[in-house]
Structure formats: structure tokens, C-alpha cells
Amino acid sequence: MQTPKPSLIQQIPFKNKGNIELYIKREDLIHPFISGNKFRKLKYNIVEAQAVKYQTVLTFGGAYSNHIAATAYACKISGLKSIGVIRGEELRPKINENPTLSFAQSCGMEFLFVTRIDYRKKTESEFIENLKKQFGDFYMIPEGGTNTLAVKGCEEILNNDDARYDFICSCVGTGGTISGLINTSSAEQKILGFTALKGDFLNQDIRKFATNSNWDLLTDYHFGGYAKIKPELIAFINAFKTDYGILLDPIYTGKMMFGIIDLIKKGYFLSNTKILAIHTGGLQGISGINLRLKQQNKPLIKV
Numbered sequence: 001m002q003t004p005k006p007s008l009i010q011q012i013p014f015k016n017k018g019n020i021e022l023y024i025k026r027e028d029l030i031h032p033f034i035s036g037n038k039f040r041k042l043k044y045n046i047v048e049a050q051a052v053k054y055q056t057v058l059t060f061g062g063a064y065s066n067h068i069a070a071t072a073y074a075c076k077i078s079g080l081k082s083i084g085v086i087r088g089e090e091l092r093p094k095i096n097e098n099p100t101l102s103f104a105q106s107c108g109m110e111f112l113f114v115t116r117i118d119y120r121k122k123t124e125s126e127f128i129e130n131l132k133k134q135f136g137d138f139y140m141i142p143e144g145g146t147n148t149l150a151v152k153g154c155e156e157i158l159n160n161d162d163a164r165y166d167f168i169c170s171c172v173g174t175g176g177t178i179s180g181l182i183n184t185s186s187a188e189q190k191i192l193g194f195t196a197l198k199g200d201f202l203n204q205d206i207r208k209f210a211t212n213s214n215w216d217l218l219t220d221y222h223f224g225g226y227a228k229i230k231p232e233l234i235a236f237i238n239a240f241k242t243d244y245g246i247l248l249d250p251i252y253t254g255k256m257m258f259g260i261i262d263l264i265k266k267g268y269f270l271s272n273t274k275i276l277a278i279h280t281g282g283l284q285g286i287s288g289i290n291l292r293l294k295q296q297n298k299p300l301i302k303v
């Protein structure tokens with residue numbers, strides 16, 4: 001996995017009274033199949049897995065997991081076997097109806113489907129020992145891909161030119177991405193994290209990896225919780241695509257961008273502030289989510 005060039009930054013011409021400038025860093029464009037922050041998070045993990053001569057990488061994820069899709073592809077091009085422990089036994093007969101899982105399978109990923117109750121045991125040593133009995137030794141990457149090496153990769157998202165922005169905004173799932181951003185930011189900058197899920201544990205998780213304290217979490221823009229998708233959010237994502245030509249995903253970047261624009265409208269930022277939002281990718285999940293929305297007779301995301 002070669003290090004990509006610095007990602008394109010585009011200005012979002014969002015008119016507002018305070019002359020606040022909004023920019024987006026297109027990390028979603030860095031790789032066609034290992035998108036955005038998942039590329040950053042996997043890069044040094046794959047290097048490590050190869051250096052320690054593992055033949056297999058094992059990781060965890062749900063039905064639309066960007067991390068599962070990215071890991072499957074990264075392992076394929078790195079000559080590693082991949083195993084995905086997937087939340088939800090009901091998905092086993094439905095691989096072909098699930099674009100994320102069928103993509104991962106086409107990359108050679110082998111799956112173990114587990115119940116939601118068993119999935120919660122995934123960090124317990126007994127659970128992991130059983131996986132080793134079944135699959136042999138493997139290099140394990142946690143759910144969402146966050147560990148020290150992932151944070152190291154995410155420290156490469158920002159570079160010196162990005163010091164001109166007052167605020168850096170990121171979505172937060174497990175906190176690895178924002179930790180990398182925090183570690184590379186300058187003390188004058190503020191990093192804002194928009195949480196994609198309910199949960200107060202994130203502050204603690206970020207403190208484990210982050211070396212600075214110039215950050216804050218905004219917890220009011222998860223739209224009811226992880227992967228909860230309301231028509232209002234879909235309408236926002238579709239309007240954003242029409243107005244600015246940039247597709248957002250409904251689990252992470254759509255919620256963050258909704259939050260940023262809401263905060264601008266509410267006067268959260270001082271006049272003339274420059275904001276850089278990170279587009280962390282996640283677009284592979286949309287087709288599967290659209291299938292689910294269609295079954296529920298809900299409006300779809302326009303791609």
C-alpha cells in the first residue's frame with residue numbers, strides 16, 4: 001500500500017453571514033477500494049502483519065462495514081489471507097444480497113458469522129483463543145481498525161499546509177481517526193469530532209491515543225445512534241450532492257457535514273473562521289444501505 005499524495009481540498013461555497021469558509025479534504029478519493037480513513041488505519045497494520053510474517057489477518061465488523069471491505073482488499077493486494085468475524089448470524093445466507101460482504105468475499109475474505117451476543121465477547125481472551133483453534137495464528141485488527149498503528153497512519157491525513165485552518169472536523173466512530181488528526185494538529189487549531197454513535201466512552205478512548213488536548217466532541221448529531229438513518233439526513237445528503245457535487249455517506253460524513261452546517265447557522269464559529277472537514281470516505285456502504293431503505297419504502301441516497 002503506497003502512501004498517496006496529499007488529498008485534494010475543495011471549498012464548499014456555503015454562503016453565510018459570518019464569512020466562514022468551509023473546505024473539505026477528499027480522503028474518500030485516495031484509493032478506489034480502501035477508502036479514506038480505512039486506508040490510513042490499515043497501512044501500518046499491513047506492514048506490521050507482513051514484517052512479523054503472519055499469513056492471515058483477522059478482523060471484525062457489521063453488515064455494511066467499511067473496515068471489512070477495506071481490509072479484504074488490502075489483504076488481497078498484500079498477499080495476506082483475510083478473515084472477517086461478522087456481527088449477525090442472519091447475514092450468512094445473504095452474502096449475495098449484501099454488496100459489502102460480497103465484495104469482501106470476492107477479495108478472498110473468509111467469514112465467521114456470529115450472534116450479536118457472541119460478537120460482544122470479541123475482545124475476551126477465550127473468544128480469541130477459540131478463533132485461533134479454528135483458523136490458526138493470525139494478526140488481529142480490532143473492530144473499526146483502531147490501534148496504535150492505525151493512529152500512526154491517521155497522523156498522515158494532515159500536513160503542514162493544513163495549518164491555515166482554524167478548525168479541523170472529523171467523524172468519530174472508534175476515535176482512531178480523530179486521534180491521528182489531534183496528534184498532527186498545531187496548538188492553535190481546534191479539532192472537532194462529530195460522534196456517529198451514542199456513548200460517553202469515546203472521550204476516554206481518544207485520550208488513550210491523543211497527545212494534545214485541543215479537541216472537543218459534539219454528540220448531538222448522531223440522528224438517534226449508530227447507522228440510524230432519518231429522512232431528514234437523506235434529504236440533506238441528496239441536497240449536498242446536488243449543490244456541491246460531493247457524495248456523503250449516511251453513517252459518518254453525512255452526519256458530520258449536517259452538524260458543521262448547523263453549527264455555522266447557529267453562530268458557533270467566529271466570523272472569518274476557516275474550517276477543514278475531513279471526508280473520511282465510506283461510500284462503498286451506500287448501495288447496501290439503499291437496498292435496506294428501499295425495502296422499508298424510505299427515500300434513497302442519490303449516487
Ligand SMILES: *Cc1c(COP(=O)(O)O)cnc(C)c1O
Nearest residue numbers: 173174175176177252280281282
Ligand atoms: C470507520 C469510519 C469512521 C470512523 O473512524 P474512527 O477512526 O473509528 O473514529 C469515520 N468515517 C468513515 C467514513 C468510516 O468508514
